[in-house]
Amino acid sequence: MEVKILRVLENAREANNVIAGRNQMRLDKLGILAINIMSSPGAGKTSLILQTIDRLKEKFRIAVVEGDLASSVDADKVHEQGVPAVQINTDGGCHLNANMLESALDNLPLTDTDLLFIENVGNLVCPAGFILGEHKRVMLLSLPEGDDKPYKYPLMFSGVDVVLINKIDFLPHLDFNLESFRTAVAGINSRARIFQVSCKTGEGIDQWLSWLMGEIKMKKGAHY
Amino acid sequence: MEVKILRVLENAREANNVIAGRNQMRLDKLGILAINIMSSPGAGKTSLILQTIDRLKEKFRIAVVEGDLASSVDADKVHEQGVPAVQINTDGGCHLNANMLESALDNLPLTDTDLLFIENVGNLVCPAGFILGEHKRVMLLSLPEGDDKPYKYPLMFSGVDVVLINKIDFLPHLDFNLESFRTAVAGINSRARIFQVSCKTGEGIDQWLSWLMGEIKMKKGAHY
Numbered sequence: 350m351e352v353k354i355l356r357v358l359e360n361a362r363e364a365n366n367v368i369a370g371r372n373q374m375r376l377d378k379l380g381i382l383a384i385n386i387m388s389s390p391g392a393g394k395t396s397l398i399l400q401t402i403d404r405l406k407e408k409f410r411i412a413v414v415e416g417d418l419a420s421s422v423d424a425d426k427v428h429e430q431g432v433p434a435v436q437i438n439t440d441g442g443c444h445l446n447a448n449m450l451e452s453a454l455d456n457l458p459l460t461d462t463d464l465l466f467i468e469n470v471g472n473l474v475c476p477a478g479f480i481l482g483e484h485k486r487v488m489l490l491s492l493p494e495g496d497d498k499p500y501k502y503p504l505m506f507s508g509v510d511v512v513l514i515n516k517i518d519f520l521p522h523l524d525f526n527l528e529s530f531r532t533a534v535a536g537i538n539s540r541a542r543i544f545q546v547s548c549k550t551g552e553g554i555d556q557w558l559s560w561l562m563g564e565i566k567m568k569k570g571a572h573y
Numbered sequence: 574m575e576v577k578i579l580r581v582l583e584n585a586r587e588a589n590n591v592i593a594g595r596n597q598m599r600l601d602k603l604g605i606l607a608i609n610i611m612s613s614p615g616a617g618k619t620s621l622i623l624q625t626i627d628r629l630k631e632k633f634r635i636a637v638v639e640g641d642l643a644s645s646v647d648a649d650k651v652h653e654q655g656v657p658a659v660q661i662n663t664d665g666g667c668h669l670n671a672n673m674l675e676s677a678l679d680n681l682p683l684t685d686t687d688l689l690f691i692e693n694v695g696n697l698v699c700p701a702g703f704i705l706g707e708h709k710r711v712m713l714l715s716l717p718e719g720d721d722k723p724y725k726y727p728l729m730f731s732g733v734d735v736v737l738i739n740k741i742d743f744l745p746h747l748d749f750n751l752e753s754f755r756t757a758v759a760g761i762n763s764r765a766r767i768f769q770v771s772c773k774t775g776e777g778i779d780q781w782l783s784w785l786m787g788e789i790k791m792k793k794g795a796h797y
Contacts, residue, residue, distance in 0.1 A: 389613045390697045390726060391718025418698065420724040441728055443667060443698040471725065472698050473614045474642065474667040493717045493740060494615025500644040501695065502614060504665055516717060522746065 365479055368447035372454060372482025376465065382568040383465040384561075385483035387505065390471035392491035393515040395423045396548035397557075398466050402430050404558055409463040409565055414453040416445040416470045423468060433457055444475040447482055464565055473498070477505040485564060487511040492519045496526050499533035506537045511544065513557060518547040589703055592671035596678060596706025600689065606792040607689040608785075609707035611729065614695035616715035617739040619647045620772035621781075622690050626654050628782055633687040633789060638677040640669040640694045647692060657681055668699040671706055688789055697722070701729040709788060711735040716743045720750050723757035730761045735768065737781060742771040 376383050386394045395415075402411055413434040415424040424436035435453040437445060450467060457465075467483060469476040486509040490498055493516060499506045506512065512534055514527070527545070534541055542560060546553035600607050610618045619639075626635055637658040639648040648660035659677040661669060674691060681689070691707060693700040710733045714722055717740060723730045730736065736758055738751070751769070758765055766784060770777035 389615065389695070389718075390722055391613065391715070417725050419727050420721075422721055422724060441698075441702075443696075470698065471613070472667075472696055474665075474694065474696050475699065478665075491615070491717060493715060493743070494613075497644075497646055498614055500646060501641050503643050519717070519743075519746070522743070 362478075365447045368451055369480040369482040372447055372450050373484070375454065375459075376482060376484070377571075379459050379462070380569050380571070381459065381462050381465050382485070382565045383467060383481075383483040385467045385469060385476075385481055385486045386489070387469045387473070387476045387486065387509070388471060388489035388515075389473045389491065389494060392471070392489040392494070393548045394468045394471070394489060395426060397489060397513065397515065397546075398468060399426060399430060400548050400551070400554055401466070401558065401561065402427070402432055404554065405464070405562070406430070406432065408562075410461050411464045411466065412457045412459075412462045414445075414450060414457070414465065414467045416449070416468055418442070418470060433462075439470060443470060443472050444479050445469050445481055446479050450481040463569070464561075473502045473505050477502075477508055484568065485510045487513065489513045489515045490530075492516040492523055492525055496530040496533070499530070499537055503537050506534055506541070509538065509541055511542045511557075511560065514543065514545045515548055517545045517552055518550050586702075589671045592675055593704040593706040596671055596674050597708070599678065599683075600706060600708070601795075603683050603686070604793050604795070605683060605686050605689050606709070606789050607691060607705075607707040609691045609693060609700075609705055609710050610713070611693045611697070611700045611710065611733070612695060612713035612739075613697045613715065613718060616695070616713040616718070617772045618692045618695070618713060619650060621713060621737065621739065621770075622692060623650060623654060624772050624775070624778055625690070625782065625785065626651070626656055628778065629688070629786070630654070630656065632786075634685050635688045635690065636681045636683075636686045638669075638674065638681070638689065638691045640673070640692055642666070642694060657686075663694060667694060667696050668703050669693050669705055670703050674705040687793070688785075697726045697729050701726075701732055708792065709734045711737065713737045713739045714754075716740040716747055716749055720754040720757070723754070723761055727761050730758055730765070733762065733765055735766045735781075735784065738767065738769045739772055741769045741776055742774050 427434040645660040651658040
Protein backbone atom coordinates (compact mmCIF):
# COMPACT_ATOMS: atom_id res chain seq x y z
CA MET A 350 0.00 0.00 0.00
CA GLU A 351 2.76 2.44 0.97
CA VAL A 352 4.59 1.70 -2.26
CA LYS A 353 1.48 2.25 -4.37
CA ILE A 354 0.85 5.67 -2.81
CA LEU A 355 4.44 6.70 -3.40
CA ARG A 356 4.28 5.69 -7.05
CA VAL A 357 1.15 7.72 -7.71
CA LEU A 358 2.52 10.71 -5.82
CA GLU A 359 5.74 10.53 -7.84
CA ASN A 360 3.69 10.71 -11.02
CA ALA A 361 1.72 13.62 -9.60
CA ARG A 362 4.97 15.36 -8.71
CA GLU A 363 6.22 14.95 -12.28
CA ALA A 364 2.93 16.26 -13.69
CA ASN A 365 3.23 19.23 -11.33
CA ASN A 366 6.76 19.97 -12.58
CA VAL A 367 5.61 20.00 -16.22
CA ILE A 368 2.89 22.56 -15.45
CA ALA A 369 5.32 24.59 -13.30
CA GLY A 370 7.70 24.77 -16.25
CA ARG A 371 4.86 26.00 -18.46
CA ASN A 372 3.91 28.67 -15.89
CA GLN A 373 7.49 29.88 -15.67
CA MET A 374 7.84 30.15 -19.43
CA ARG A 375 4.62 32.17 -19.57
CA LEU A 376 5.91 34.56 -16.89
CA ASP A 377 9.35 34.80 -18.53
CA LYS A 378 7.84 35.83 -21.86
CA LEU A 379 6.17 38.79 -20.14
CA GLY A 380 9.21 39.71 -18.02
CA ILE A 381 7.32 39.08 -14.77
CA LEU A 382 9.27 38.14 -11.65
CA ALA A 383 7.30 35.58 -9.59
CA ILE A 384 8.04 35.07 -5.89
CA ASN A 385 6.67 32.09 -3.93
CA ILE A 386 6.30 33.14 -0.27
CA MET A 387 6.12 30.39 2.35
CA SER A 388 5.97 30.24 6.15
CA SER A 389 4.17 28.80 9.15
CA PRO A 390 0.66 30.11 9.84
CA GLY A 391 0.67 33.69 11.05
CA ALA A 392 4.37 34.40 10.41
CA GLY A 393 3.53 37.53 8.42
CA LYS A 394 3.35 36.62 4.71
CA THR A 395 0.42 38.92 4.01
CA SER A 396 1.95 41.73 6.09
CA LEU A 397 5.16 41.46 4.07
CA ILE A 398 3.20 41.63 0.81
CA LEU A 399 1.20 44.65 2.03
CA GLN A 400 4.37 46.46 3.21
CA THR A 401 6.03 45.77 -0.14
CA ILE A 402 3.01 46.95 -2.12
CA ASP A 403 2.91 50.12 -0.05
CA ARG A 404 6.56 50.87 -0.75
CA LEU A 405 6.81 49.77 -4.41
CA LYS A 406 3.43 50.34 -6.00
CA GLU A 407 4.49 53.63 -7.60
CA LYS A 408 7.55 51.97 -9.14
CA PHE A 409 6.27 48.56 -10.26
CA ARG A 410 3.00 46.94 -11.26
CA ILE A 411 2.29 44.23 -8.67
CA ALA A 412 -0.21 41.35 -8.65
CA VAL A 413 -0.89 38.78 -5.94
CA VAL A 414 -2.08 35.17 -5.73
CA GLU A 415 -3.32 34.22 -2.26
CA GLY A 416 -3.42 30.58 -1.18
CA ASP A 417 -5.51 29.46 1.78
CA LEU A 418 -7.44 26.41 2.91
CA ALA A 419 -10.54 28.56 3.28
CA SER A 420 -11.64 32.24 3.45
CA SER A 421 -10.63 35.23 1.32
CA VAL A 422 -9.36 37.37 4.22
CA ASP A 423 -5.92 37.90 2.65
CA ALA A 424 -7.02 38.59 -0.93
CA ASP A 425 -9.50 41.16 0.42
CA LYS A 426 -6.69 42.98 2.25
CA VAL A 427 -4.51 43.05 -0.86
CA HIS A 428 -7.39 44.15 -3.06
CA GLU A 429 -8.04 47.09 -0.74
CA GLN A 430 -4.57 48.35 -1.73
CA GLY A 431 -5.74 48.60 -5.34
CA VAL A 432 -3.68 45.62 -6.48
CA PRO A 433 -5.09 42.75 -8.59
CA ALA A 434 -5.46 39.67 -6.38
CA VAL A 435 -6.75 36.14 -6.92
CA GLN A 436 -7.65 33.93 -3.96
CA ILE A 437 -7.09 30.20 -4.32
CA ASN A 438 -8.97 28.14 -1.73
CA THR A 439 -7.42 24.69 -1.55
CA ASP A 440 -10.43 23.27 0.31
CA GLY A 441 -8.23 21.70 2.96
CA GLY A 442 -5.22 21.06 0.68
CA CYS A 443 -1.94 21.71 2.47
CA HIS A 444 0.00 23.48 -0.30
CA LEU A 445 -0.43 25.21 -3.66
CA ASN A 446 0.45 23.32 -6.81
CA ALA A 447 1.36 24.43 -10.33
CA ASN A 448 -2.10 23.63 -11.63
CA MET A 449 -3.68 26.05 -9.15
CA LEU A 450 -1.22 28.77 -10.13
CA GLU A 451 -2.00 28.22 -13.82
CA SER A 452 -5.71 28.88 -13.15
CA ALA A 453 -4.84 31.96 -11.12
CA LEU A 454 -2.62 33.33 -13.92
CA ASP A 455 -5.59 33.05 -16.30
CA ASN A 456 -7.41 35.49 -14.04
CA LEU A 457 -4.74 38.18 -13.65
CA PRO A 458 -3.81 41.12 -15.94
CA LEU A 459 -0.38 39.65 -16.73
CA THR A 460 0.51 42.08 -19.49
CA ASP A 461 0.31 44.86 -16.87
CA THR A 462 2.42 43.12 -14.22
CA ASP A 463 6.10 43.39 -13.24
CA LEU A 464 6.05 41.49 -9.95
CA LEU A 465 3.85 38.57 -8.91
CA PHE A 466 3.64 37.47 -5.29
CA ILE A 467 2.32 33.98 -4.65
CA GLU A 468 1.40 33.55 -0.99
CA ASN A 469 1.41 29.83 -0.26
CA VAL A 470 -0.67 28.00 2.37
CA GLY A 471 0.68 28.61 5.89
CA ASN A 472 2.69 25.43 6.35
CA LEU A 473 6.42 24.87 6.89
CA VAL A 474 6.32 21.34 5.47
CA CYS A 475 4.33 20.55 2.32
CA PRO A 476 4.76 23.72 0.18
CA ALA A 477 8.52 23.04 0.16
CA GLY A 478 7.98 19.98 -2.03
CA PHE A 479 6.00 21.60 -4.87
CA ILE A 480 7.37 24.12 -7.37
CA LEU A 481 4.78 26.37 -9.01
CA GLY A 482 6.73 28.14 -11.72
CA GLU A 483 8.18 30.85 -9.47
CA HIS A 484 11.63 32.36 -10.01
CA LYS A 485 12.51 32.83 -6.37
CA ARG A 486 11.43 31.09 -3.18
CA VAL A 487 11.21 33.20 -0.04
CA MET A 488 10.38 32.01 3.46
CA LEU A 489 9.51 33.90 6.62
CA LEU A 490 10.45 32.66 10.06
CA SER A 491 8.52 34.46 12.76
CA LEU A 492 10.88 35.17 15.67
CA PRO A 493 8.56 33.64 18.33
CA GLU A 494 8.77 30.28 16.51
CA GLY A 495 12.28 29.82 17.90
CA ASP A 496 15.82 29.47 16.58
CA ASP A 497 15.74 25.66 16.27
CA LYS A 498 13.45 25.54 13.24
CA PRO A 499 16.14 24.84 10.58
CA TYR A 500 16.92 21.53 12.31
CA LYS A 501 13.27 20.55 12.40
CA TYR A 502 12.17 21.71 8.93
CA PRO A 503 15.31 21.19 6.82
CA LEU A 504 13.51 20.71 3.48
CA MET A 505 11.91 24.16 3.67
CA PHE A 506 15.15 25.90 4.67
CA SER A 507 17.23 24.04 2.08
CA GLY A 508 15.15 25.10 -0.93
CA VAL A 509 14.74 28.85 -0.50
CA ASP A 510 16.63 31.85 -1.91
CA VAL A 511 15.76 34.18 0.97
CA VAL A 512 14.99 33.70 4.66
CA LEU A 513 13.26 36.67 6.28
CA ILE A 514 13.40 36.68 10.07
CA ASN A 515 10.16 38.55 10.75
CA LYS A 516 8.84 40.16 13.96
CA ILE A 517 12.40 41.14 14.83
CA ASP A 518 10.90 43.79 17.16
CA PHE A 519 10.18 40.91 19.59
CA LEU A 520 13.88 40.16 20.02
CA PRO A 521 14.23 41.83 23.46
CA HIS A 522 11.35 39.69 24.78
CA LEU A 523 12.62 36.35 23.50
CA ASP A 524 15.36 33.84 24.05
CA PHE A 525 16.25 33.69 20.32
CA ASN A 526 19.91 33.31 19.35
CA LEU A 527 20.35 35.05 15.97
CA GLU A 528 23.89 33.76 15.57
CA SER A 529 22.99 30.12 16.08
CA PHE A 530 19.97 30.52 13.79
CA ARG A 531 22.15 31.97 11.02
CA THR A 532 24.70 29.19 11.51
CA ALA A 533 21.95 26.56 11.30
CA VAL A 534 20.57 28.03 8.06
CA ALA A 535 24.05 28.30 6.53
CA GLY A 536 24.70 24.65 7.37
CA ILE A 537 21.64 23.59 5.36
CA ASN A 538 21.66 26.23 2.63
CA SER A 539 24.80 28.29 2.12
CA ARG A 540 23.36 30.40 -0.73
CA ALA A 541 20.27 31.68 1.17
CA ARG A 542 20.21 35.42 1.88
CA ILE A 543 18.98 36.24 5.40
CA PHE A 544 17.25 39.53 6.23
CA GLN A 545 15.97 40.62 9.65
CA VAL A 546 12.72 42.56 9.34
CA SER A 547 9.65 43.74 11.16
CA CYS A 548 6.62 44.15 8.93
CA LYS A 549 5.02 46.04 11.83
CA THR A 550 7.70 48.68 12.48
CA GLY A 551 9.26 48.64 8.99
CA GLU A 552 12.70 47.79 10.43
CA GLY A 553 14.97 46.08 7.88
CA ILE A 554 12.42 46.34 5.04
CA ASP A 555 14.83 48.46 2.98
CA GLN A 556 17.29 45.56 2.63
CA TRP A 557 14.48 43.27 1.49
CA LEU A 558 13.24 45.85 -1.04
CA SER A 559 16.74 46.43 -2.32
CA TRP A 560 17.19 42.70 -3.02
CA LEU A 561 13.71 42.49 -4.58
CA MET A 562 14.18 45.49 -6.88
CA GLY A 563 17.48 44.06 -8.07
CA GLU A 564 15.69 40.84 -9.02
CA ILE A 565 12.84 42.67 -10.81
CA LYS A 566 15.33 44.69 -12.83
CA MET A 567 17.35 41.60 -13.72
CA LYS A 568 14.17 39.90 -14.94
CA LYS A 569 13.18 42.98 -16.98
CA GLY A 570 16.72 43.18 -18.38
CA ALA A 571 16.56 39.57 -19.46
CA HIS A 572 13.21 40.25 -21.08
CA TYR A 573 13.92 43.42 -23.08
CA MET B 574 -5.09 11.49 -12.25
CA GLU B 575 -6.70 13.55 -9.49
CA VAL B 576 -9.38 10.91 -8.97
CA LYS B 577 -6.86 8.12 -8.80
CA ILE B 578 -4.86 9.88 -6.09
CA LEU B 579 -7.99 10.51 -4.06
CA ARG B 580 -9.02 6.87 -4.27
CA VAL B 581 -5.67 5.62 -3.03
CA LEU B 582 -5.57 8.20 -0.25
CA GLU B 583 -9.07 7.22 0.84
CA ASN B 584 -7.89 3.63 1.19
CA ALA B 585 -4.85 4.80 3.12
CA ARG B 586 -7.11 6.84 5.41
CA GLU B 587 -9.25 3.77 6.11
CA ALA B 588 -6.15 1.66 6.81
CA ASN B 589 -4.96 4.38 9.19
CA ASN B 590 -8.28 4.35 11.03
CA VAL B 591 -8.12 0.57 11.56
CA ILE B 592 -4.66 0.84 13.15
CA ALA B 593 -5.75 3.88 15.20
CA GLY B 594 -8.63 1.83 16.60
CA ARG B 595 -6.19 -0.94 17.53
CA ASN B 596 -3.88 1.58 19.26
CA GLN B 597 -6.76 3.03 21.24
CA MET B 598 -7.92 -0.39 22.40
CA ARG B 599 -4.39 -1.21 23.54
CA LEU B 600 -4.21 2.05 25.54
CA ASP B 601 -7.70 1.56 26.97
CA LYS B 602 -6.82 -1.90 28.29
CA LEU B 603 -3.98 -0.34 30.29
CA GLY B 604 -6.00 2.69 31.45
CA ILE B 605 -3.64 5.11 29.68
CA LEU B 606 -4.95 8.51 28.60
CA ALA B 607 -3.39 9.52 25.24
CA ILE B 608 -3.33 13.16 24.14
CA ASN B 609 -2.47 14.20 20.57
CA ILE B 610 -0.92 17.68 20.67
CA MET B 611 -0.93 19.71 17.47
CA SER B 612 0.09 23.23 16.45
CA SER B 613 2.06 25.35 13.99
CA PRO B 614 5.85 25.13 14.21
CA GLY B 615 7.20 26.77 17.34
CA ALA B 616 3.86 27.38 19.06
CA GLY B 617 5.05 25.69 22.24
CA LYS B 618 4.05 22.01 22.15
CA THR B 619 7.27 20.80 23.74
CA SER B 620 7.20 23.61 26.32
CA LEU B 621 3.66 22.62 27.31
CA ILE B 622 4.72 18.99 27.69
CA LEU B 623 7.77 19.97 29.78
CA GLN B 624 5.68 22.27 32.02
CA THR B 625 3.12 19.52 32.50
CA ILE B 626 5.78 16.91 33.29
CA ASP B 627 7.32 19.28 35.81
CA ARG B 628 4.01 19.80 37.59
CA LEU B 629 2.55 16.27 37.40
CA LYS B 630 5.45 13.84 37.45
CA GLU B 631 5.08 13.10 41.16
CA LYS B 632 1.37 12.30 40.69
CA PHE B 633 1.26 10.40 37.39
CA ARG B 634 3.54 8.27 35.25
CA ILE B 635 4.04 10.12 31.98
CA ALA B 636 5.48 9.00 28.63
CA VAL B 637 6.00 10.99 25.45
CA VAL B 638 6.09 10.33 21.71
CA GLU B 639 7.78 13.10 19.76
CA GLY B 640 7.05 13.58 16.05
CA ASP B 641 9.37 15.60 13.83
CA LEU B 642 10.53 15.66 10.22
CA ALA B 643 14.12 15.40 11.43
CA SER B 644 16.27 15.75 14.59
CA SER B 645 15.70 14.46 18.12
CA VAL B 646 15.87 17.88 19.82
CA ASP B 647 12.49 17.51 21.52
CA ALA B 648 12.83 13.89 22.67
CA ASP B 649 16.21 14.79 24.18
CA LYS B 650 14.62 17.61 26.22
CA VAL B 651 11.86 15.33 27.49
CA HIS B 652 14.30 12.55 28.29
CA GLU B 653 16.35 14.96 30.41
CA GLN B 654 13.28 15.23 32.67
CA GLY B 655 13.55 11.51 33.39
CA VAL B 656 10.50 10.63 31.33
CA PRO B 657 10.42 7.80 28.74
CA ALA B 658 10.39 9.33 25.26
CA VAL B 659 10.39 7.96 21.73
CA GLN B 660 11.28 10.19 18.78
CA ILE B 661 9.57 9.48 15.47
CA ASN B 662 11.32 11.07 12.50
CA THR B 663 8.90 11.22 9.59
CA ASP B 664 11.72 11.90 7.11
CA GLY B 665 9.85 14.83 5.57
CA GLY B 666 6.35 13.47 6.20
CA CYS B 667 3.95 16.23 7.24
CA HIS B 668 2.01 14.42 10.00
CA LEU B 669 2.11 11.38 12.26
CA ASN B 670 -0.06 8.39 11.38
CA ALA B 671 -1.43 5.50 13.40
CA ASN B 672 1.21 3.13 12.08
CA MET B 673 4.00 5.34 13.43
CA LEU B 674 2.29 5.53 16.83
CA GLU B 675 1.95 1.73 16.92
CA SER B 676 5.72 1.38 16.48
CA ALA B 677 6.34 3.98 19.17
CA LEU B 678 4.02 2.18 21.62
CA ASP B 679 6.09 -0.99 21.13
CA ASN B 680 9.06 0.96 22.50
CA LEU B 681 7.49 2.49 25.61
CA PRO B 682 6.95 1.01 29.10
CA LEU B 683 3.16 1.09 28.73
CA THR B 684 2.39 -0.93 31.86
CA ASP B 685 4.04 1.87 33.85
CA THR B 686 2.22 4.76 32.16
CA ASP B 687 -0.86 6.82 33.12
CA LEU B 688 -0.58 9.63 30.60
CA LEU B 689 0.84 9.56 27.08
CA PHE B 690 1.59 12.77 25.20
CA ILE B 691 1.93 12.48 21.44
CA GLU B 692 3.54 15.60 20.00
CA ASN B 693 2.60 15.77 16.34
CA VAL B 694 4.63 17.39 13.53
CA GLY B 695 4.41 21.20 13.68
CA ASN B 696 1.72 21.80 11.06
CA LEU B 697 -1.75 23.32 11.33
CA VAL B 698 -3.05 21.46 8.28
CA CYS B 699 -2.22 17.77 7.73
CA PRO B 700 -2.20 16.33 11.29
CA ALA B 701 -5.88 17.32 11.59
CA GLY B 702 -6.82 14.66 9.05
CA PHE B 703 -5.19 11.64 10.70
CA ILE B 704 -6.32 10.03 13.97
CA LEU B 705 -3.67 8.03 15.80
CA GLY B 706 -5.60 6.27 18.56
CA GLU B 707 -5.57 9.23 20.98
CA HIS B 708 -8.46 9.95 23.38
CA LYS B 709 -8.24 13.73 23.23
CA ARG B 710 -6.97 16.16 20.64
CA VAL B 711 -5.38 19.37 21.89
CA MET B 712 -4.10 22.26 19.80
CA LEU B 713 -1.98 25.26 20.68
CA LEU B 714 -2.35 28.61 18.99
CA SER B 715 0.61 30.84 19.63
CA LEU B 716 -0.64 34.38 20.23
CA PRO B 717 1.70 35.99 17.65
CA GLU B 718 0.06 33.86 14.92
CA GLY B 719 -2.98 36.14 15.06
CA ASP B 720 -6.68 35.90 15.89
CA ASP B 721 -7.81 35.06 12.33
CA LYS B 722 -6.47 31.50 12.31
CA PRO B 723 -9.81 29.68 12.90
CA TYR B 724 -11.09 31.09 9.57
CA LYS B 725 -7.99 29.95 7.73
CA TYR B 726 -7.49 26.50 9.31
CA PRO B 727 -11.06 25.37 10.05
CA LEU B 728 -10.36 21.62 9.90
CA MET B 729 -7.81 21.83 12.71
CA PHE B 730 -10.02 23.95 14.94
CA SER B 731 -13.15 21.86 14.28
CA GLY B 732 -11.66 18.56 15.41
CA VAL B 733 -10.05 19.37 18.76
CA ASP B 734 -11.23 19.02 22.36
CA VAL B 735 -9.04 21.81 23.73
CA VAL B 736 -7.56 25.00 22.28
CA LEU B 737 -4.69 26.43 24.31
CA ILE B 738 -3.87 30.06 23.51
CA ASN B 739 -0.17 30.00 24.34
CA LYS B 740 2.32 32.87 24.82
CA ILE B 741 -0.47 34.88 26.45
CA ASP B 742 2.27 37.01 28.07
CA PHE B 743 2.68 38.68 24.63
CA LEU B 744 -0.87 40.07 24.75
CA PRO B 745 0.17 43.66 25.67
CA HIS B 746 2.52 43.75 22.65
CA LEU B 747 0.04 42.45 20.07
CA ASP B 748 -3.11 43.42 18.26
CA PHE B 749 -4.89 40.15 19.16
CA ASN B 750 -8.61 40.28 19.91
CA LEU B 751 -9.33 37.46 22.40
CA GLU B 752 -13.10 37.94 22.16
CA SER B 753 -13.20 37.66 18.37
CA PHE B 754 -10.86 34.65 18.51
CA ARG B 755 -13.13 32.88 21.02
CA THR B 756 -16.19 33.71 18.92
CA ALA B 757 -14.49 32.33 15.79
CA VAL B 758 -13.56 29.07 17.56
CA ALA B 759 -17.07 28.69 19.01
CA GLY B 760 -18.56 29.16 15.54
CA ILE B 761 -16.54 26.20 14.21
CA ASN B 762 -16.45 24.01 17.31
CA SER B 763 -18.83 24.73 20.14
CA ARG B 764 -17.57 21.92 22.40
CA ALA B 765 -13.89 22.97 22.44
CA ARG B 766 -12.54 24.17 25.79
CA ILE B 767 -10.30 27.23 25.50
CA PHE B 768 -7.52 27.98 27.99
CA GLN B 769 -5.18 30.97 27.96
CA VAL B 770 -1.68 29.98 29.05
CA SER B 771 1.94 30.96 29.02
CA CYS B 772 4.31 28.02 29.15
CA LYS B 773 7.07 30.53 29.91
CA THR B 774 5.55 32.34 32.91
CA GLY B 775 3.23 29.51 34.03
CA GLU B 776 0.15 31.76 33.76
CA GLY B 777 -3.05 29.77 33.26
CA ILE B 778 -1.34 26.38 33.48
CA ASP B 779 -3.44 25.45 36.54
CA GLN B 780 -6.66 25.43 34.49
CA TRP B 781 -5.03 23.19 31.88
CA LEU B 782 -3.73 20.80 34.56
CA SER B 783 -7.11 20.71 36.26
CA TRP B 784 -8.80 19.66 33.00
CA LEU B 785 -6.04 17.12 32.27
CA MET B 786 -6.13 15.51 35.73
CA GLY B 787 -9.91 15.16 35.45
CA GLU B 788 -9.44 13.27 32.18
CA ILE B 789 -6.69 11.01 33.58
CA LYS B 790 -8.88 10.09 36.54
CA MET B 791 -11.90 9.41 34.34
CA LYS B 792 -9.76 7.10 32.22
CA LYS B 793 -8.41 5.32 35.31
CA GLY B 794 -11.97 5.05 36.70
CA ALA B 795 -13.16 3.46 33.46
CA HIS B 796 -10.25 1.06 33.64
CA TYR B 797 -10.40 -0.18 37.23
